[in-house]
Amino acid sequence: MMSWATDGTINSPIQSNESQQPCTSNSSRKRKFVEDLPENFLDTVCPPKSKARSEDPQQISPMTMENQKAIPLREITFSGNNSMHFSSSEHAFGREPSGQLSYTEDRDDYQCLKEMKFSMNSQNNMSLFGDDSNNQANDDYLNFELSRTPSPFDFGDDLMIPELSSDDVRAISQVVLTQNWSEEQKPNIADIGEFEVTQKSTSRLRKELVQPSSPVKRSKPPHSVAAQSSDGSNASVKLDEVSYIDTKNLCERIAIEMKDHKIAQKTFAEKILCRSQGTLSDLLNNPKPWDNLKTGKTTYLRMFNWLAQPLSRRMAILEMDIDDVHEALGMSAPVPARNASKRSKSMKSDPDTKRTRFVFTSIQKETLEAIFKETERPSREMQETIANHLKLDVESVYNFYMNARRRKLHKKKN
DNA sequence: TTATAGTCAATAGC
DNA sequence: GCTATTGACTATAA
Incomplete structure (x- = not known):
């Protein structure tokens, strides 16, 4: 427990x-x-x-996912400063999104937000409302946040979200609910019940992975339902056109794509990224937040631009010569790894010897x-x-x- | 001058 | 045969 x-x-x-x-x-x-x-x-x-003492927030996985339509609640974070964040980065921002984020509690003495619902109309206006009728905590501690990177929408105590533009909505990366409490109100986390996110809409899920720098024209995201040119060339974005990529989501999608199409890490790493298999494995399993990246952004952008292509073209790129790959991705050849072909100090005199x-x-x-x-x-x-x-x-x-x-x-x- | 980011590449492990 | 791990290297940031 x-x-x-x-x-x-x-x-x-x-x-x-x-x-x-x-x-x-x-x-x-x-x-x-x-x-x-x-x-x-x-x-x-x-x-x-x-x-x-650990300074990092602790994270746990959702307890159960009963509903077949339930979408995994990606992250529940309990931080040490009396706050709890429920967030989902995968839910119903589809074409007709509406859904519900809720949790149940199994103890009467912990009362707080019970349910939050969101919906979006045909004009892409989003509304968010919550049922906190059981909330006996000080309302000042209740916050909703529709996050977009780099800066979130912060609606404070307001439950109704003001009208958002289409681009605003599409840039939303997650819903975060924050419930703060004072020392006296601190609940026993073990007593909080189950969490789940359900989606009412049956429309295709959509998640915007990238937020181009304003006012640059928005590019086509991977899995976009919008039409693309037959050669997919308009799908690529340049590094200076991008202000944010959700690297975690991107890596998950890449991993799925590789699995679905039986693409070996070595092939993808060397062909698309010009990097080693081990490097790709590490990147996929431990994606770094975009804003923490420095020169490493280019590698993720190559993944992104590959994923942005139509399926047939994605597969075709894997068969191309390396120069054609760069062109297909709309990117120049990456800077060679700084320690490429390096040998340990003791091996420098004999570069053909495989080091142990x-x-x-x-x-x-x-x-x-x-x-x-x-x-x-x-x-x-x-x-x-x-x-x-x-x-x-x-x-x-x-x-x-x-x-x-x-x-x-x-x-x-x- | 030191610390870090990005990575290689050997090899462990399945 | 494939992916995950990890000791090491080095350009660059601090």
């Missing part, structure tokens, strides 16, 4: 991983590797903290991870101490913490 931790974070069974707590665990395995180290080693490099990848021993790794849990950024001095104790190169220790810090941030969800 989930429960509130004393520091305001959530303890979730989905999140917990006892095996990753060698600093404090009593497992025999942990004892084994610690006993193999010099006495008080962990205390030396990993001084105990008074209080461990160094692998930490389990003791080395578990120790490094134990220290990381306490200190994500050990000083150079500390790294040298660790390297000496574990009989490692300082560079390897440095690389471990560099990789660990960055990979911790986008570990695959669930």
